[in-house]
Amino acid sequence: MEGNELVAASRQFSAENRARSTWYVLSTFALLAAACAVAATAPWLPVRIAASVLQGLLIVRAFILSHDFQHGALLRRSKWGKALFTVYGLLVLTPPRAWRQTHNYHHANTAKIVGAQIGSYPVMTVEMWRRAPKGRRWMYAAARHPLNILFGYLTIFLFGMCLSSFVRKPKENYDSLIALLLHVGLVGGLTWFFGFDVAFFALVLPLIIACSFGAYLFYAQHNFPDIHIEPRQTWTFHRAALESSSYMRCGPVMSYFTGDIGLHHVHHLNASIPFYRLREAMAAIPALQVPPATSLHPRDIVACLKLKVWDPVAQRMVPFPEEPSPSA
Template identity: 70%
Template sequence: MQGNELVAVTRPFASEDRARSVYHVASTFAVLALATAVAAVAPYKPLRIFGSVIEGLVIVRAFILAHDFQHGALLRKSKVGSVIFGLYGALVLTPPRVWRQTHNYHHAHTAKIVGAQIGSYPVMTVEMWKRAPRGKRIAYALARHPLTILFGYVTIFLGGMCISAFLRNPKENWDSAAALVLHAALVTTITYFFGWEMTLLVLVGPLFIACALGSYLFYAQHNFPGVHMQPRQTWTFARAAVESSSFMRCGPIMSYFTGDIGYHHVHHLNAAIPFYRLREAMAAIPELQVEPQTSLSPRDILHCFSLKLWDPQAGKMVPYPKDAPPAEVAEPA
């Protein structure tokens, strides 16, 4: 089973259970509020730091819910949902307009050797890398560098989703500027009234954690051992979903915080499936029961980071060639 037929068998799982959706939204934001309160007012600093870390992780889960809403998989056509997730997107530096533009393009072009970089990380072949001028190599290496992902709060979200998006198209991406202004106002206000420690624990620290994890998830979902890239001429949607989107095995705790987005190949095959039905769909469809391709273990993270270029001859992602290093951009030891 492949192609349109494979997409068709996923459609029964794109049925939303409204009560279940409301429960997940309400419970997630309740946990987020509780974690924020612990980070803000707990009597012991270690407990406040713990609350801050949990807040950052729950921000990721809530983002997955917002992401599902944008796809029409959660609280479909809900005006209340639109208000909740629109405001949430602004608060976590993911304005709905630019996210919708880039993410929808990403779903329609995943794993194309040319053009896949919108809404994702750029991909060069080994030959493209060898022919690229020094400046282009540096830009490519920086875009995929682990430090760029670690500091995604600044590089990808503040810089890419807000500043760059607004400068690129101010009229279309006005909410990127609004998110930036809102964020600056929150940082200034909290710091003025409660001090920098409060700002770090309840806002900047959790966002740093959430943006770093989110940036890595974006990376590993399409840059993992076994990924298959396709030229435009032979690209197909179903193959890109199943063979070019990772299945990331997570334990129950990280499955909760990541909203089961580890079943990314299922999500790419049918983005209308609510996050809480992704594993059900995988279990029911043999073609989706792929071997675990990556995880959040340190070993798998380092392995994914080592993959830089697509080698058409080998049919896999490979590191930079030793005879053509990434132009003075250091890699982790």
């Protein structure tokens, strides 16, 4: 089973259970609010730090729910859902308009040698890297550097999703400016009225954790040892889903916080499947049961982060090639 037949087989899992969707959304945001309250008010530093970490992980889960809503997989045509996730997107530096534009493009172009960089990490071949001028090499290396992921709060979200997207298309991405100003206003307001510790533990630290973790999840979903990348001329949607989107093995705790987005190959095959039905779809369709896999084990994280350019001869992602030694 492949191609259109495979996509057709997945459609039965697109049906959402409205009560189940509502429960997941309300329970997640209730936990998120509780963690934020503890992080802001707890009298003991270790408790505040733990609550901030928990809040950061819950921000990731809530983002997956928001992401599913944007795909029409969760709370379809819900007015209160739209209001909730619009406000949420602004608060967590993922303005809905900019996110929707780049992410929809990503789904339609992931794993193409040329054209996959919008809404994703850029991809060069070994030869493209060798021919690129120094400035372009620097920008490419910076985008794929672990520090860009670690400090994603500043580089990917504050700068990329908010400031850069607004400067690029101010009329289309006006909500990017709203998100940026709202964030600065919240940090300043919380600091002024309650002290910097409240702003840090209840807002800044959770976002640092969430943005860093989210940036790595997105990286590893399309930058892993067994990924397959194709030229635009031979690229196909179903192959990009099955061979260019990873299955991230997670235990039950991390599966909860990541909203099972680790079953990324299933999601890319059919983005209208609610997150809570991804495992059901994978179990029912044999073609989805042998995906290229990774995990959050440090060994696998290091292996993913080492991958920099596509080698079309070896048909795999490899580290940056060594520069040829100057002739004597």
